[in-house]
Amino acid sequence: MSKEILKKSEVFYEVYERKPGADKLTTTYCPGCGHGIIHKMIAEALEDFGVQDRTIFISPVGCSVFAYYYFHTGNVQVAHGRAPAVATGLKRANPDSIVISYQGDGDLAAIGGLEILHAANRGEGFTVIFVNNAIYGMTGGQMAPTTLIGQTTMTTPRGRDPVNDGYPIRMSEIIATLEAPVYVERVMLSDSKEIMKARAAIRKALKVQIEKNGFAFVEILSPCPSGWKMTPSQAKRWVADVLSKYFPVGVKKDISAEFEGRKKEVKKVSKEEIAKILGIVEAEEVDKRVNKYVDKDVSEEIKVAGFGGQGVLSLGITLAYMGMKHGYKVSWLPSYGPEMRGGTANCHVKISKGSIGSPVVSYPTLLIAMNRPSLDRFENDVVSGGIIVYDNSLIDREPVRSDVTVIPIPATKIADEIGSTKIANMVVVGAIVKYLDLMSVEYIIDSIDQVIKSKKLADMNREAIRKGVEYMTTNYKLG
Amino acid sequence: MGDKKTKGHVVVNIEECKGCGLCVEACPVNVLYQSEKFNTRGYHYAQYKGDGCTGCGICFYSCPEPGAITVFKRWDKITEKRFCKNCDGERFVFTLEDKPGKYFCTACLKEV
Known part of the structure; x- marks a missing residue:
């Protein structure tokens, strides 16, 4: 922290022109929401690493669906859960870009469960920021795969029952069992010490991508005061006292030191080759009758x-x-x-x-x-x-x-x-x-x-x- | 402003603050508080007591709003108040090493 002034990162738009309505200065997030903190840390890292111009930020479905209002980077908003699939395409077609797949727990662990597993298993060279708040926040607080046993949500009014609903999925641990991921860590936004650890994890994950083109996965236990029906302060404590007991924080896998880096080569296929494969006779002089x-x-x-x-x-x-x-x-x-x-x-x-x-x-x-x-x-x-x-x-x-x-x-x-x-x-x-x-x-x-x-x-x-x-x-x- | 402990300076952008209180809770030296007043969107915005900031930046990282808090780590560089046209009032100003001779408003970060 050598900077003399901590201010709104230049990776954010100064005014959120894309945001509808009169208020174009603040985010759409609720007071005390973890998204804003994570956005800030990502933006700061992108600015510090000087990669803003080649970053593609993928907005998922969830509360952060409008992340493209805020990030002055390349942006793609994708279908529910499909961020890792789109990220794969973006990264492979543009190997020098920095691709960030930003996903919530409903998006990543439920509907997009397989996309993330296979992208991780292929070791695609992008960074996943997995924001886990144990519910579907945007749609009104329904049970997610990460909802804790006994946790009351809109769809589990008597608490999550494992007999009916199964158990909360620990995504970081699952991803960490795979061969290809380079760096997997779970962090939480509870107090300032943990927030700084989260900041370090995000920076490291981006470094893994920037320097070695490796797959990095950071799960962030993030407060949802509105969904949990708590004050921001209570929500923050609940992350530390309850959520992190089931989802222990820490580094789950880190082979970044010995990882040699993933190749960035893209096989360029010429127009002629494509025409040949498709059996198209390459065109032909323009017919005079057409003139x-x-x-x-x-x-x-x-x-x-x-x-x-x-x-x-x-x-x-x-x-x-x-x-x-x-x-x-x-x-x-x-x-x-x-x-x-x-x-x-x-x-x-x-x-x-x-x-x-x-x-x-x-x-x-x-x-x-x-x-x-x-x-x-x-x-x-x-x-x-x-x-x-x-x-x-x-x-x-x-x-x-x-x-x-x-x-x-x-x-x-x-x-x-x-x-x-x-x-x-x-x-x-x-x-x-x-x-x-x-x-x-x-x-x-x-x-x-x-x-x-x-x-x-x-x-x-x-x-x-x-x-x-x-x-x-x-x-x-x-x- | 005579407090010897004051090493930094914090500015809250009142209209961007959503009054969640996380910065107030996080501040290790308790120099932030939630105002009795509302901003235009009905939130009790955070405010700086005026001195005692150590410039640690913890409030900045606790705050979920990208532009609500600005922390200046070097209080010794914020020497004086000047009139800021943009804010229409007297504000503390700071200097930047790469732009000598120019003063910038701590509230709006623009040149005064």
Whole structure:
């Protein structure tokens, strides 16, 4: 403690701008909560070690879910219990980053019990700060795996009974039995002496990661005055007098002196290799026919809907894939609702010059309805001035909207004439590409086998697209 | 301020204090107390008695709020009070070795 001034660490934001509400200076934690103390000690260590800029702090689910309000580091908020899995990915992809998995006892010992065991067993090079307060604090004080025998919680009103609920799990001891962890210690936030031990443990755990890329685990017995229904002072004493009797503090494992360090190498896989593995022929010069569309300003939000088996999804994927080949930004999102048989299957497609934020299409500019239920369901969602394309060989009514362009195409009938009703979707592809002048029809016909893998069907699909184009050319006098 | 034991100085940021009292309990020389008054959020905030701080920093590490307590270990460097524009009042000021000739407010840590 050589610093002359002990003040709020620069690893914290000066003002918690991300925090909603008027009060942006204080944390969301209750008075006397251990989280704040632990946050402070982590922040101080990160500042002292000079690793703030390469730290990724993982906020769990629990009271510390909003830790990203406070830490001016990289932040990821993860699903319940999955912090060690996410930390593994982050650390492996960015071996020079300092990854901190900050978890509570409900998060780490219950729902994420296996994630932490396997991450520890693999000896992943990140640091786990395990905040144990023996209950689920955020959700109102339910029993956690670490709740003591006889402890009253919301879900154990008569006290935890081992016959029903099992015994409190000592995570540090379990982790310490594994081969790979480098440093495992349990500390507590009871009095100032113990707090300083906790501070030392956090610093050491981070050192293990910074210097040797090893797995370190620090369990901190932390007071929860609100959950335990105590004053901050009582809670602090309860940690020392009761909690630490079952969860003894101390170093459970420490091989940091002899540990040689975990390798940081990342196997870089080149783009060419990935293409080779996936069997993708690396692209190919840009087709000249595509050039015409390079600067075309397009922003289509398309919904394709019909019966399952009508090729609704492949219609969408064809448009998206071909759009991509024409240099557009595209997205394709199949929608798997709880559809009954005979209901509607649909997919969302976006084709745009600019970037796409969300792949969801709620209000399509173009609706392709392949059956009556789809038209009934989505007709009203189409934006004013949009287009409704529908298969009038199957749909026995006309759209009622008058503020949209309605294009009936007897797609199933045309397809049937070619030889299979299954290719009605490609008739529609040909028709709308022609109508909107969205892409090069010739190019699509030539490269349809990139989407439709079956060679047998490729010719039929080409024919279907041609028929679709032909239908539009004759009926809408398109050049 | 004539107390010879005074080696450090502690400043409580009243609005950030949640009145948990852990610092008051932890202080080994009992120079912190909980105010009778409330801050704007209704907490009896902690306060420094004015002298006797040893600058040990125990209150800082006991406090769960990142910005509620600031401890200055060198009282001898906090020589005088000056007017702080930011706090709109007379505050003790301190100097920093790497910024000679400049004075910083102990309450808001900004230059006066």
